[in-house]
Amino acid sequence: MRLFVALALPDAVAEGLLAIQSGVPGARWSEREQLHLTLRFIGEADGRDATAVDDSLSLIDAPKFSLAFRGVGEFGGKTPHALWAGVREKEPVAFLQRKIETALQRAGVPPEQRKYIPHVTLARLRGAPVGRVIDYLSDHAFYASESFDVEGFILYSSVLTTDGSLYRAEKAYRLR
DSSP, X not given: OEEEEEEEOOHHHHHHHHHTOOSOTTEEEOOGGGOEEEEEEEEEOOHHHHHHHHHHHHTOOOOOEEEOEEEEXXXXXXXXXXXXXXXXXXXXXXXXXXXXXXXXXXXXXXOOOSOOOOEEEEEEESSOOHHHHHHHHHHTTTOBOOOEEEOEEEEXXXXXXXXXXXXXXEXXXXXX
């Protein structure tokens, strides 16, 4: 099974993100069930690996924090392939992500090679006109969500389908 660790979003915050999803041809907008803030993609794991991941994540000691989204961006530069909403205060999320990265490495998961950028993916892009992407970024540059309390994180499994990924919460972990 494919695993990843993420923060779930409250409905009110997700509804605000859904409300800004329009205006870019070639965008496959995220459904409500797909909106989350990924802390670490793990990838394929068998039962024994999943147990080791769970055991390591269960030992994480990190504080609760507040989170809000602000602004939008894209990945891909001259050939954008994703639109996202950014995080206002990055350090609390980055602290938790570092704890998770360390725990996963202890469980035998290879280290992440990419720099961590906390975000919520709003859309995957295929052939989106660059001008329309720039317009979208400009139109939503001042997007801001309400703040919400993060009291834990979740280990999810995912299944790829032709309509996108389907996610299932496997285990929840509490923050102090």
